């Protein structure tokens with residue numbers, strides 16, 4: 001399975017004249033953009049030092065926001081259709097305002113205010129409204145929406161979801177022979193590949209008929225992004241498999257169950273938003289989130305939970321304490337790491353991870 | 367009948383410690399030397415010194431566990447385990463009723479929860495900075511022009527305590543400088559510093575909770591003033607090993623012994 005490099009791929013795409021919008025984390029109606037022939041290139045953790053962004057942001061802002069701003073300030077030539085800021089957290093919302101009004105980039109800046117809270121009449125109505133508003137905004141700039149195109153986009157999205165759901169399920173039951181690193185590379189390729197290319201990639205994934213070799217240590221991971229590639233590599237070395245995840249850049253963007261094929265796009269998009277797993281950035285009931293995590297742990301037979309927390313991420317920190325407490329009460333081992341998305345792994349983190357593996361392994365061997 | 371011997375080699379950030387035991391678990395020799403700059407050289411030197419105290423040669427040691435932050439650099443080890451597991455096992459061997467281990471070393475401090483068999487249940491570790499570690503105290507001793515023994519004396523904690531609000535080494539050091547400038551007595555400053563470490567350790571302890579007896583390991587267990595303040599804060603009497611710096615190495619030796627016996631039973635050796 002060959003996954004193209006992110007920046008090479010996007011550069012190539014920009015050269016063909018493809019319209020590309022830079023989209024900040026995390027949830028947005030990608031299908032609407034596709035229907036306007038706009039490609040969404042998601043900006044989560046662009047590489048490079050944070051230099052200029054610090055001048056605009058407080059020190060206690062998460063590295064995702066800082067890295068994104070640094071990226072935007074460099075005026076990257078791969079982005080040509082503007083930036084989209086979904087309302088994921090206050091920090092991103094503020095960044096959107098700052099980029100639009102204060103810093104002044106040459107490209108248009110859009111916002112998308114996702115509803116907070118769970119599925120009910122008010123949130124559904126609100127979500128339909130903002131979808132329609134976003135559609136109107138795009139129509140003003142581009143052209144009237146072609147309903148057929150939106151339906152096709154929803155169908156593509158539905159196919160991608162179905163594959164992702166199957167792959168995610170296969171991961172939990174050990175029917176996938178991918179290392180931690182390969183698995184998350186595959187998950188994250190949706191952040192930049194054209195949907196058709198991504199679907200093509202997913203279709204090549206081999207789901208085994210029989211479970212693979214029995215796994216030494218099984219772990220679930222929770223947070224915003226998967227652990228950095230250095231940590232994933234280290235876990236691979238230690239024989240620890242991440243069998244389930246509760247990541248915003250991972251399974252929190254895959255519907256909880258398989259949906260019917262779309263017939264009415266707006267209904268489909270609304271339903272899809274509300275069948276996504278519970279997430280700290282969408283508010284809602286913490287018990288529901290805990291229940292979801294417990295179910296995933298059980299289904300995947302994960303022996304422990306790794307919280308990989310992005311430093312200063314308010315929504316995640318808010319839920320974290322109670323989640324840890326609840327898991328501990330259930331005698332589930334928990335390890336929390338804090339990341340600034342650095343490219344190395346510290347000696348202390350190595351010791352933490354190794355000790356946690358010893359703890360899990362000892363539990364299995366007794 | 368063949369005799370089996372086991373060793374643990376703990377290459378810590380400040381000290382390299384070795385413990386050699388026989389198959390009954392009896393300690394034959396223990397050694398503590400500074401790690402200096404080269405972990406692998408320190409491991410070789412400490413291991414040879416520990417062997418000298420027995421009548422054994424290197425070949426006479428059946429299995430060796432390397433531990434500590436420099437565990438990967440011990441070429442002659444037969445296995446490696448983190449110092450977190452090793453301190454748990456070592457503390458359990460010395461004080462079998464231990465449920466909680468507090469290890470305060472040079473660079474890291476850890477709180478480890480273990481079960482009645484010495485197996486780790488949970489742990490927590492200080493974050494990146496040196497706050498709440500032996501290194502913090504060494505920096506302050508240097509600033510106060512005291513040696514470690516003077517700094518550690520329990521006399522310092524009998525009177526007033528100067529307010530040290532910062533646990534960060536850099537900020538605390540500047541607080542010490544300004545206290546000295548105001549002619550604050552050294553004992554009061556030391557008292558304040560010891561309390562700031564104790565508070566730091568206490569917050570780690572409360573994050574995972576106390577179970578069973580509490581055993582203090584690592585070099586800072588030599589620090590009498592700190593031990594007294596920690597006992598006061600936790601409201602209990604701590605188990606203090608005679609040789610707190612070699613507890614990790616001792617645990618390593620026991621882990622080597624256990625692994626060897628498991629491999630014998632399963633016929634892989």
Ligand SMILES: Nc1ncnc2c1ncn2[C@@H]1O[C@H](COP(=O)(O)OP(=O)(O)OP(=O)(O)O)[C@@H](O)[C@H]1O
Nearest residue numbers: 378379380381471472473474500501584585586588
């Ligand atoms: N006699 C003593 N009196 C007071 N403190 C002491 C004494 N001996 C050692 N220490 C303290 O112990 C610390 C070193 O402890 P130890 O040898 O357990 O560290 P380490 O294992 O090398 O470090 P780490 O585990 O963090 O890598 C020193 O920083 C010092 O503060």
Ligand code: SF4
Nearest residue numbers: 062064089310313314
């Ligand atoms: S990491 Fe947290 S704080 Fe940062 S952008 Fe994401 S949700 Fe917002």
Ligand SMILES: [Mg+2]
Nearest residue numbers: 378449471614
């Ligand atoms: Mg140590």
